[in-house]
Amino acid sequence: MKPLQYDLSTYLTSVKMSSKIRIMVEGKDDRSHISNVINKLCHGVKFKVDVAAEIKGICAATGKNNRAKIERAHELVKGTSQHKKLLFLCDREIRGFAVSDFVQDQINGHYVDGQLSWTAGHSMENYFLRSELIGSGIRYLTSSAYKEQAVGLFVEIFPSMVKMIAAVSLAAHQLNSVSLPCGLIGWKNIRISGRSQADIDFKFIDNPLAKDLEDAYRTFKGCIDASELEVCLKLCRGHTAIIMVRRVFAACIFFVMSAAGDESAESEANVFDSLNEKLISNALSEEWIKVVGKEYGNYPVALIEAMGALAA
Template identity: 40%
Template sequence: MEVKYDVPKYIASVRMSSKKRILVEGRDDKAHIKNLLDVTIGKNRIKIDTAESIKGDCGVTAKNNRAKIEKIHASCKSSNEHSNLYFLCDREFQEFDVRDQVIDLMKEHKTEGNLSWTLGHSLENYFIESELISDAYRYLTNSEYKGDATKKFKYLLPSALKVISVISLAAKDIGKCSYPLGVIGWEDFNINSGTLEFNIDSWKENETHQILVNFKAAYRKYQPIVEASDEVIYARICRGHTAMQLLQRVFALCLFIAGYQQDERLAKKSASDFSKLKESAISTALCEAWLKTIEGGSDNYPVNLVSSVA
């Protein structure tokens, strides 16, 4: 993405404009929020900017979009300027107390002045609803097994989110948040007594490279902690992009399970084809399903941000 401003120049450009703006982290966030505003407040002239297109001015902001937003917000707040500028940050792992169990310290949407945080780890976490995901997935596959697969997926979703929460925390612990996405495929999950399982002991048991060893140790560390936590936590603490891709692979497994007894080759092809869909296609379908629920009256979105700018 073209970088137009550094942090000071961006603040100066906002000062010179009377237009309402929302500053979000990245391109996907910009698209989702633009679509959200269209269905919640209708026709509007609100400009949406991305921190991704702003050059950082220090070691921290150079590599972190959220840090840019927080720095710009702090500057605007201290000078009591720019009431026309609003912000949305990913919560990430903030305000989760992770000890013997995970406790969510942020029960409702949090806002500080014009800065709002997502309720879950990131904007994509708003997509994590059973009917919403199932509706989107059905549009993305023409498999003859998708009816049975959808039923299985809905039943498995709570246990799947539990597993993905452990994976997210383990990956954070070793400083490799995207690591699981490159190494965990749909074939690595299994279903036991109606529950999704990820057997960390048998998974890649013959490999011994250090990242894998560290990840497995971290997974074992967080597994009992997540097990002891309230189910509501799972959809909030799992990393958004990790959840989007791993839930896609869980549904691929459901397609295989739904059809393998009839035609194993076809069932495997259905699973493989679905698991290979680009994340952008999955995200687009999920966003559309999300918007439909909001048009139907759901308040599963950053309500504080929308009510502020409206």
């Protein structure tokens, strides 16, 4: 791995000499997604997106936590005149959600603190977690002769899938193991019922941690089911959502092919489930970029508005 060239203090010093608008985001994938949005909506603006993952922290809190690096950097420059062209975007994660009988979004938009803003949902990926975007983007990722039927089924079960992902995201967070569902839940553990519902079947997950995850999942499922779909879309952990989209669509392929009596159903499902997460994210991001703007307002509005003000 290439050693990191700058620590946070050195980075902030170097940014002062830049003539471009600088945006600091958490990871490399975030840089790709946000660069595409800026190019689409901020024509002619000179900018550079920097990645917190490529900058060394300056204390224990910022050592390995990219969100902490961004929030610490913002604290250091807040109110100063030398970093007016430096903006920050970090993941909201599960902040600002009140969980009781149902989940309430207490922010309902983008949190903004000076030059810092949060994503509207858990992560960048939540912006393109929409059935119409996934349905169109996913077509390019499979050569299955049954793709039309599989996409149709996926769109039909999409609301129940979102609530499934939201519940398992909360469950994994409670267990302090946010990536646990991605490793435990395979496409064969996705159950699709005739009532247009998708859910997780934990019975055949051969892992000692499965029972803890199931118990936590069942604890949250009731309040998630009682919550608005839009809130649940924001609550899903981004990386978990992309992996679960892959699992659920693989299950859709298997479901429609099995119903048609095609003996290669399992093989086709396995092929789709082997796709790289980044490939799926990029495909969905491209569909998002096609529509983002006036006709589709689901993007980092606060950041884009701040860029417009700086460029004016």
